[in-house]
Structure formats: C-alpha cells, structure tokens
Amino acid sequence: RRAGHRLVLLTSSSRYESEAVLEHLGLDGYLCTGYEVREGRFTGRVERPSCYGAGKVILAERHASEAGVSLSDCYFYTDSFSDLPMLLRVGHPRVVHPDLRLRLVARRRGWPLLDWRQ
16 A cells, blocks of 8 residues: 555455455455346356456456556465466565465465464
C-alpha cells in the first residue's frame, strides 16, 4: 500500500468469500472462481477458466491487460505449490509460509521466502 501498489486478491474461493475479504482488508479488487447460475440456482458447474493453477495465470493476464499493467511488474504472494504457474509468470514472486514443495522450489530459485512463524 505504501508503495502505491494496487492490491488484488487472486483466489480459488468463490465471489462470496472474496467480497468479504475485499471489504475486510480494503483491497482494490479480486479475481476468483466463478460458479454457473441458471434461473437463480447454482448448477454445480465451475466457470472456465477456474481460478486455480494455470487458470489463475489466464485470469491474471486478462485482468492485467485490461488494467494496462504488465505481470512482469507485479508481485504475487502465496503459500501453495499449486500457485507455481502464477509465481513463474510474475516479475516479483513472494512465498509466504509455504508448503514443503513450494519451500523447496523457492529455495532452489532464490525467491524471497517470508515465514514469520520462525
């Protein structure tokens, strides 16, 4: 925030959780997994691409393009190995409280590792 960065949540959660987090943390936006609704009812189908793994990259690229931002200028914070495609896509990957597989990748690649539990 102090650096003037736009803060956007990128999550596999639904819009309902995302909106609550957006409001609670005062974020600038969110990208999340969408669920198909027909005639006011959930169908059980996930809208494509889902906001998970490589799908996060597709949604982030689309959002960045619309905002006139290059992902090479963006930071991405995560704790999960499933977010490796997104970490590889941004210019400033940040690993926070990572799972074991992500910790190993982060160390091997020399990525900043944030772990306040230690």
